[in-house]
Amino acid sequence: MSVEIWNREMECQDRDDLAQLQLEQLQATLNRAYKSVPFYHDRLEGSGLGPSAVRSLDDLARLPFTTREDLNQTYPYGLFAVPLRDIVRIHSATGTGIQPAVSGYTGNDLGIWKEMVARCLTAAGVGPEDIVQICFDPGLANWARDFKDGAETVEASVIPMTPLEIPKQLMIMNDYKTSVLVTTPSYVRQVLREMERKGVTPKTLALRRAVLAGEDMSQTTRSHLEGAFHIKIHTAYGLSEVPGPAIAYECKERNGLHLNEDHFLAEVIDPAAGAPVRPGEAGELVLTTLTAKAYPLIRFRTGDRTRLAMEPCPCGRTFARLEVLAGRADQLVVIRGVKLHPRLIEGIMTRLIKGGQPAHVGFVKRWEGADLLEVWVEVDEALFSDEIKVLEILAHRVRRELEQSLGIPVRIRLMEPGTMNEHRNSLGRIIDERRNG
Amino acid sequence: MLRIRSLGTFYGRVRALDAVSLSVRHREIVTLIGANGAGKSTILNSISGLIPSREGEIIFQGRRLNGQPPEEVVRLGICQVPEGRQVFQPLTVLENLELGAYLRFRKREKREIRRDLDMVYSLFPVLKERRHQISGTLSGGEQQMLAIGRALMARPALLLLDEPSMGLAPRLVLEIFRTIRRLRHEGLTILMVEQNARAALRIADRGYVLETGRIVLQGRARDLLDDNDVKRAYLGRDYREFVEGRM
Numbered sequence: 216m217s218v219e220i221w222n223r224e225m226e227c228q229d230r231d232d233l234a235q236l237q238l239e240q241l242q243a244t245l246n247r248a249y250k251s252v253p254f255y256h257d258r259l260e261g262s263g264l265g266p267s268a269v270r271s272l273d274d275l276a277r278l279p280f281t282t283r284e285d286l287n288q289t290y291p292y293g294l295f296a297v298p299l300r301d302i303v304r305i306h307s308a309t310g311t312g313i314q315p316a317v318s319g320y321t322g323n324d325l326g327i328w329k330e331m332v333a334r335c336l337t338a339a340g341v342g343p344e345d346i347v348q349i350c351f352d353p354g355l356a357n358w359a360r361d362f363k364d365g366a367e368t369v370e371a372s373v374i375p376m377t378p379l380e381i382p383k384q385l386m387i388m389n390d391y392k393t394s395v396l397v398t399t400p401s402y403v404r405q406v407l408r409e410m411e412r413k414g415v416t417p418k419t420l421a422l423r424r425a426v427l428a429g430e431d432m433s434q435t436t437r438s439h440l441e442g443a444f445h446i447k448i449h450t451a452y453g454l455s456e457v458p459g460p461a462i463a464y465e466c467k468e469r470n471g472l473h474l475n476e477d478h479f480l481a482e483v484i485d486p487a488a489g490a491p492v493r494p495g496e497a498g499e500l501v502l503t504t505l506t507a508k509a510y511p512l513i514r515f516r517t518g519d520r521t522r523l524a525m526e527p528c529p530c531g532r533t534f535a536r537l538e539v540l541a542g543r544a545d546q547l548v549v550i551r552g553v554k555l556h557p558r559l560i561e562g563i564m565t566r567l568i569k570g571g572q573p574a575h576v577g578f579v580k581r582w583e584g585a586d587l588l589e590v591w592v593e594v595d596e597a598l599f600s601d602e603i604k605v606l607e608i609l610a611h612r613v614r615r616e617l618e619q620s621l622g623i624p625v626r627i628r629l630m631e632p633g634t635m636n637e638h639r640n641s642l643g644r645i646i647d648e649r650r651n652g
Numbered sequence: 653m654l655r656i657r658s659l660g661t662f663y664g665r666v667r668a669l670d671a672v673s674l675s676v677r678h679r680e681i682v683t684l685i686g687a688n689g690a691g692k693s694t695i696l697n698s699i700s701g702l703i704p705s706r707e708g709e710i711i712f713q714g715r716r717l718n719g720q721p722p723e724e725v726v727r728l729g730i731c732q733v734p735e736g737r738q739v740f741q742p743l744t745v746l747e748n749l750e751l752g753a754y755l756r757f758r759k760r761e762k763r764e765i766r767r768d769l770d771m772v773y774s775l776f777p778v779l780k781e782r783r784h785q786i787s788g789t790l791s792g793g794e795q796q797m798l799a800i801g802r803a804l805m806a807r808p809a810l811l812l813l814d815e816p817s818m819g820l821a822p823r824l825v826l827e828i829f830r831t832i833r834r835l836r837h838e839g840l841t842i843l844m845v846e847q848n849a850r851a852a853l854r855i856a857d858r859g860y861v862l863e864t865g866r867i868v869l870q871g872r873a874r875d876l877l878d879d880n881d882v883k884r885a886y887l888g889r890d891y892r893e894f895v896e897g898r899m
Contacts, residue, residue: 232675235655239673239860239870242658246866267671267866270658270708301880323875506871508879 219467219530221337221369222330225477226532233533237480238272240505245269245278248511251296254289255513275480275503276491280514283311283545283556286456291317297509306357308455309553309621313562316456318510325364327506328459331475332365335464338473338530339426339449341395343370346421348393350384350402351376354553354622355429358453358460362397362426365461371395381409392421396446399429399552400436401586407443408584417445428453428460429552431539452539454502454517455554457510462502463537471524471536478506481535482514483523486544497522499544500537518545518554548645550579550586551623557645560590563616568609573598576638577645586649588617589626593635653678653713653841654699654730654810660707661691661698668694670865671708676810681832681842683852683873685886686862692845693735695862696812699843700732701725712810727755731808735815735845737795739802741788745779748787748798752805765805772801775831793824800831811835813844817851829855849886853877861886 220226228236248255249266258279259266269275286294287310295302303322307315320328341347347366351359359376366373374391377384385406387393396403403425410416422444428451441448452472453460462479463472474481483498484491492498500521504512520540528536547554560577574593579586590613592598600606610627617625638646654676661669669691676682684692697703699710701722710717717725731752739748749772750757753765773780776797782790787798796816803811816832817825825848833855836842846852853859853873861869861882869879876882 232677235657235673235675238657239675239867242671242673243860243867243870246863246868250863250868267658270671297880321880323878326875508869 219337219340220532221334223531226334226473226534228477228533230533233476234272236477237505240477241269241272241275241480241503242267244503244505244507244511245513247296247508248513252294252511254285254293255511272480275514276482278514280489280501280516281512282516283316283456283518283547286310286316287312287314290314292319294512295319295509296511297321302509308357309354309555309559311556311558313559313566313620315620318457321509324507324509327478328361329364329368331459331464331478332361332461333368334475335449335451335461336362336365336369336371336395336426338464338466338532339395339424340447340467341366341369341371341424341426345371345394345424346374346392347371347395347397348374348384348388348391349376350396350398350406351429352399352402352551352553352623353378354551355399355455356622357455358428358552361460366397381405382413385409385413385415388422389415389420394421394423396422396425398425398427400427400432400440401430401551403427403440403444404584407440417443420444422446424449426451430549431541433541450539452519452537454515455552456515457504457507457512466528466530466532468528468530470528471538473528473532473534474523474537476534479503480505481523481537483521484516486516495522495524497540516545518543518547520544548577548579548647550588550621553621553623555588555621555645557643559620560617560645561643563613563620564592567612567616568598571597574635574642576635576641576643579645579647579649581649585624587624587626588621588645589628590614590617591628591630591635591638593630593632595632653680654843655711656695656699656708657711658708659695659698659705659710661694661703661705663703668865669698669705672862672865672867673708674860674867674870676841676843679836679839679841680858681836681844681856683844683846683849683856683859684862685846685849685852685859685876685882687885688847689864690862691865692862693814694865696732696814696843696845699725699730699812702732723755726806726808729807729809730812731803731806731810732812733799733803733814733816735818737792737799739787739790739795739798741786743787744784745787745790745798746783748802749779749783749805752802753807755806764807768805768807772804775804775834776801793820793827796820796824796828797831800828804835808840810841810843813842813846815845815847817846817848825851849882850877853882 245266302319304320306318310316363375425448449465451461452463463474480503482501486499500517500519522538524536576591578589614627656674659672698705856873859873859876
């Protein structure tokens with residue numbers, strides 16, 4: 216028997232009680248961050264504010280934002296609020312520059328993440344009788360670990376992430392009688408393609424649900440995948456920087472994702488003006504951690520376009536519901552759930568190529584159902600070498616470096632001078648050539 | 653049951669509490685821990701109306717307590733057991749207990765008071781044995797029991813305990829804490845300030861950690877017991893004292 220709600224006391228609590236809890240947690244978080252993190256101390260002082268500037272939840276809007284750029288500047292441990300000896304896990308995620316975004320966790324912090332995933336899986340109807348197969352690209356290994364911990368917490372039988380290729384994963388799914396697949400929407404599409412190739416029909420599989428995270432997904436795609444697999448799909452929302460794949464999660468109503476408001480405070484802002492939008496309007500999601508001990512984030516700009524619904528949900532949970540919208544409020548491109556900033560490509564080129572930055576454009580392509588990054592690099596005079604081999608080695612190194620940073624497949628195309636003219640206006644940028652969905 | 657939002661309290665010009673928010677739910681045991689002078693007792697005294705609070709609000713069962721005189725706070729159902737077992741030394745045990753029910757005598761609740769007296773005696777049989785003894789001659793532990801018993805005679809819904817274990821031998825500390833747990837079992841809600849953080853967190857549901865007038869940590873008591881900052885700052889010394897019996 217699976218319970219429908221993992222932590223009824225928290226997930227279904229009275230909104231007034233929740234507001235009180237959030238105020239208490241927020242004030243304690245600010246006091247700790249001010250005391251232990253020079254970055255936050257200086258930021259608050261710089262705005263003429265102390266830690267006690269927040270006397271109500273609305274006061275949060277007076278505090279400065281934290282951006283991905285700030286995570287980059289404070290690499291590696293600059294935002295940690297506890298000494299390293301208290302840290303039991305260190306996570307890296309793709310950053311805006313060459314350096315990854317690093318976050319740390321105390322034992323209690325990990326317990327919180329575990330519970331959030333347990334809430335998510337429970338809401339998706341996953342329980343002890345399920346066999347849960349977790350498949351992510353290496354770039355989302357953090358989430359794979361979190362899902363494993365959460366799935367074990369709800370006592371499911373877990374097949375953790377492995378580096379196996381799709382055909383092997385499909386074999387496991389079939390032979391082990393996997394009932395729940397946890398992955399990204401793009402991964403599911405690849406599995407589907409493989410099934411078609413092998414002539415495997417959904418009837419032979421024991422699969423009944425999928426929990427998908429990492430990319431927004433249109434209603435059409437969802438219906439298509441559900442029909443093709445004969446499954447029910449639940450989605451989850453997370454950040455890779457704070458490796459929670461389940462900051463928000465879908466219940467059986469599947470009408471927005473319940474945000475774990477006892478651990479996060481959400482604001483929706485107009486990305487240009489930085490001011491809060493009117494309730495229910497679309498804007499950029501800004502998150503503040505309420506319980507994280509080791510790695511507090513204050514007003515972190517996620518870049519994700521969302522809408523927040525406060526109306527009660529028939530499932531009984533009182534947490535606000537997040538609607539994740541397509542597109543982004545920043546320059547990032549999401550490929551297979553991994554976030555890519557154009558500056559990462561630039562940074563790697565600068566490091567590997569002596570004598571100046573060659574012209575380049577990034578493309579996100581969908582090839583045989585699989586998304587990948589393709590980078591066109593113009594072989595200019597500085598780069599040119601008589602030996603093809605030298606160029607090949609260079610291309611190989613750029614590719615390897617990008618793949619290592621992102622954990623997704625990358626292709627490099629060396630372009631003859633002049634052939635990139637039609638992309639003159641997009642140099643240094645990333646062009647998303649995937650069709651919607 | 654009790655909700656405090658952004659409380660600010662001053663001693664003259666000196667700020668003692670800065671944006672303190674905390675809450676106690678029905679039948680919970682909540683503990684405030686922190687170093688000396690962090691502001692723990694100030695919070696209790698602000699709730700009781702002994703110190704005026706300048707900022708924020710204190711709401712008890714839907715009613716605002718700010719600005720209420722102490723006797724009104726007692727009437728509303730909050731009773732504080734002060735630090736250092738301040739019993740009326742020259743009076744007998746019984747007289748002390750009856751004083752606790754002072755507000756109720758005026759309301760002629762004689763029969764109920766009788767019953768509550770029996771309840772206190774059953775909780776602390778030693779008080780019954782010594783009911784005619786002068787309180788000043790009781791041992792430290794017995795005086796603490798009397799102080800708690802006296803507070804219970806006011807029939808509070810919320811009991812505020814200020815350092816109930818202070819100066820007691822380890823065996824008595826255990827007994828006092830056992831009693832606190834029993835009081836909760838019988839329907840009382842408890843907010844407790846304690847130096848003995850470990851013992852307090854063991855019986856509490858939730859806790860708040862205070863540092864120089866600000867709350868720096870809050871959460872489930874079992875998580876706080878596991879927290880390294882709490883262990884370093886508050887648990888180490890208590891543990892040593894407990895084991896070595898240095899009191």
